[in-house]
Amino acid sequence: MEKDADGFYTPKTEPPALPAAPTAPPATVVKPEDEPEAKPSPEASTSDNTELIKSTFEVTVTLADQQADPKSPLFSAKTFEELGLHQDLLKGLYDLGFSKPSKIQERALPLLLANPPQNMIGQSQSGTGKTAAFVLTMLSRIDFSKNKTQALCLAPSRELARQIMSVVVAMGKFTPVQTEYAIRDNLPKGATRITAHVVVGTPGKMIDLLKKKIIDPSEVKVFVLDEADNMLDQDGLGEQTLRVKNLLPRASPVQIILFSATFPDHVRMFASKFAPSANKIELQKEELSVDGIRQFYMDCRNEDHKYDILVSLYQLLTIGQSIIFCQHRHTADRISQRMTAEGHKVASLHGAKDAAERDSIIDNFREGREKVLITTNVIARGIDILQVNMVVNYDLPLMNERSNAEDARPDIETYIHRIGRTGRFGRKGISINFVHDKRTWLQMEEIEKVLGKKIIRIETNDLDEMEEKMRKALK
Numbered sequence: 001m002e003k004d005a006d007g008f009y010t011p012k013t014e015p016p017a018l019p020a021a022p023t024a025p026p027a028t029v030v031k032p033e034d035e036p037e038a039k040p041s042p043e044a045s046t047s048d049n050t051e052l053i054k055s056t057f058e059v060t061v062t063l064a065d066q067q068a069d070p071k072s073p074l075f076s077a078k079t080f081e082e083l084g085l086h087q088d089l090l091k092g093l094y095d096l097g098f099s100k101p102s103k104i105q106e107r108a109l110p111l112l113l114a115n116p117p118q119n120m121i122g123q124s125q126s127g128t129g130k131t132a133a134f135v136l137t138m139l140s141r142i143d144f145s146k147n148k149t150q151a152l153c154l155a156p157s158r159e160l161a162r163q164i165m166s167v168v169v170a171m172g173k174f175t176p177v178q179t180e181y182a183i184r185d186n187l188p189k190g191a192t193r194i195t196a197h198v199v200v201g202t203p204g205k206m207i208d209l210l211k212k213k214i215i216d217p218s219e220v221k222v223f224v225l226d227e228a229d230n231m232l233d234q235d236g237l238g239e240q241t242l243r244v245k246n247l248l249p250r251a252s253p254v255q256i257i258l259f260s261a262t263f264p265d266h267v268r269m270f271a272s273k274f275a276p277s278a279n280k281i282e283l284q285k286e287e288l289s290v291d292g293i294r295q296f297y298m299d300c301r302n303e304d305h306k307y308d309i310l311v312s313l314y315q316l317l318t319i320g321q322s323i324i325f326c327q328h329r330h331t332a333d334r335i336s337q338r339m340t341a342e343g344h345k346v347a348s349l350h351g352a353k354d355a356a357e358r359d360s361i362i363d364n365f366r367e368g369r370e371k372v373l374i375t376t377n378v379i380a381r382g383i384d385i386l387q388v389n390m391v392v393n394y395d396l397p398l399m400n401e402r403s404n405a406e407d408a409r410p411d412i413e414t415y416i417h418r419i420g421r422t423g424r425f426g427r428k429g430i431s432i433n434f435v436h437d438k439r440t441w442l443q444m445e446e447i448e449k450v451l452g453k454k455i456i457r458i459e460t461n462d463l464d465e466m467e468e469k470m471r472k473a474l475k
């Protein structure tokens, strides 16, 4: 391989196709015995996808309009060439079909790539391309001549870590980047050393690998937290994330990059301490949710009625793909078992399932083999599946997940992330909240007030009207 002036190598062999698994483990993991490689995900089924293909086609047309509209979060005055990216990364971007940067990419990349490296706290609406901004930074900072871990990226779920990895592999397709996961049940048993340039994972497993010295952090130059407000929240993953940071080298500064669509006030201060002197890109409160997502609610009589309404929506849920969010795992399981028994095809995903099962459920959904996914907050953040055009909040998200207390407050950030699973990168989407009593109605009203966007009522007893409203919203 030839190395050019910027320290990049040009690979001779054709890089792997998407959907991507990490690059070949033998080069990145020293393992004592031969173990079978992880199988790549099966190919997407091509049957039964006409609606999906149609909606993708319609989207391309409106996307060009939006990227030319200075008020859109997808607008950019610049090209990717002007952002100072290496030729091999530009090739990767064009290979993915990216033609113009989005606003967050245009604003963040020049700051992220400047030398000496500076920390960044970046906020931009769901589905506006934050992943590319931090992935391109990681790939730009790696010296590929060294077989040493140089970039670490943490995400709150294994599903998101796997998705980020597929972006690293796709954008790094024309570089010799080596990658490895730090997620549960992924490394071969007895692995003693990871030398991959980029390691993506969840905090618990990352700590484990650092502590066991399987990952050597001495050459880490970039540390990324995706969904950073969640990763730093002391009620959530904050403590684990801090432990990872404390295991990083202190001698040479590590560039710390925090990205999210939300940074609630109580996390902002900690974020500034975690990433000192960071460049900041922030959103105003009224900009938090994406305009392409039309928000509705349905007045249900009680819990049982919520189930009946969901079933009556089934046809609409399967026009594209849909995600149904519940507060508890057992609700997700209960609804999906009941719907399955009644002849509807649905899948359920939550944190109590084992790793292999989780991977296969999300891969099936990603590839369109399942159209309705019933789940919990485990995939509320980051998951990017363009064909998802409907999100149902079967239960509204609450501040204390275990709480059913009368005064339980809505979790506005989680709401923003949940509905953000649709309406990705300029696409249209629908979200529907089920409310069934005064308490849930008040919770929804609070969400409406904070976000400053109208949540429109849909009648539960007029299926035709419901369908018409929804089809209109998706046009």
Ligand SMILES: Nc1ncnc2c1ncn2[C@@H]1O[C@H](COP(=O)(O)OP(=O)(O)OP(=O)(O)O)[C@@H](O)[C@H]1O
Binding pocket: 097, 098, 099, 100, 101, 102, 105, 124, 125, 126, 127, 128, 129, 130, 131, 132, 260, 261, 381, 382, 383, 384, 386, 420, 424, 425
């Ligand atoms: N410049 C671009 N041109 C075309 N498509 C893009 C561009 N940037 C990103 N995308 C696509 O937009 C979608 C959303 O991007 P991404 O998942 O990075 O959003 P995000 O801002 O991280 O959202 P979230 O807050 O939900 O995590 C992805 O499918 C990605 O491939």
